Amino acid sequence: MATSQTRRRPGRPPGASETRDRILSSARELFARNGFNNTPIRAIAADAGVDPALVHHYFGTKTQLFAAAIHIPFDPMSVIGPLREVPVEQIGRTLPSLVLPLWDSDAGKGFIAALRSTMAGGDGPEMSLFRSFLQDVITVEVGGRVDDPPGTGRLRVQFVASQLIGVVMARYILELEPFKSLPVPQIVDTIAPNLQRYLTGDLPRLG
Incomplete structure (x- = not known):
């Protein structure tokens, strides 16, 4: 070093x-x-x-x-901050309502470009940074509020991340039509129930 x-x-x-x-x-x-x-x-x-x-x-x-x-061209607190004031039962809808317009914006293009570069680079330092952002920032902020039963908060957030990463892949990386051109409210309406189920619904028994 x-x-x-x-x-x-x-x-x-x-x-x-x-x-x-x-x-x-x-x-x-x-x-x-x-x-x-x-x-x-x-x-x-x-x-x-x-x-x-x-x-x-x-x-x-x-x-x-x-x-x-990690080349995010906007302050993550613009998403995390408002989520702190949202009732738990509304996070599944509020989260995509906040992040999708950001990803669609000019500033969001920088984030998508950085994510594309990170994925192409394999498990290097930038991937470690993105992993830390998910585990140390997002999970801490949201996971503690949905940790019911105890010990499931981290997994719940990871299920949500898997859905949102899928949206990024289909809409911004692969640019699949007609998904790429769908209005943000339509995507939010479609994925919000799943996100909320991941956050507060029953999870399969583990172990």
């Missing part, structure tokens, strides 16, 4: 662009290696050779830094 000393350009303080890039490089490396929860801002700052306040200055919150590290 390159150290903060080797990343710095000798002879003069780094410029703003170089500092930002160095922070982002450290964040990608540490998030991929340790996961979201086990990577504090101060560790990223130390690896990049900057003050933690500078990380917040360039990227805002830890979640926003993570989004930048």
Whole structure:
């Protein structure tokens, strides 16, 4: 791993662009290696050779830094934040209502491009980042609210992820018609009952 000393350009303080890039490089490396929860801002700052306040200055919150590290061109809290206020029995409809318009937007094209690149690259660092985002961010935010019976929250979120990843594949990667051209409300109406069943319905007995 390159150290903060080797990343710095000798002879003069780094410029703003170089500092930002160095922070982002450290964040990608540490998030991929340790996961979201086990990577504090101060560790990223130390690896990049900057003050933690500078990380917040360039990227805002830890979640926003993570989004930048995995090339999500919008703040994940724009989805996660509203979900916190939604009753559990409405999450299955609210979630696709929030994410589908984002994926359809100009900003969402960057996310789809990053996901396509990650899938083509196999199980490398970027895949580790996406996996950490699902397990450490989404599962923590949603899984705890649907962990009934105890121990099923993580699996419930993974079932939801499988459905939404299928939508991404069919609509944005494979671009299957007529699915690609369906209005967002029609897709939401179709998949929402399944998502809600994954979140709050009975699951097959495991083990």
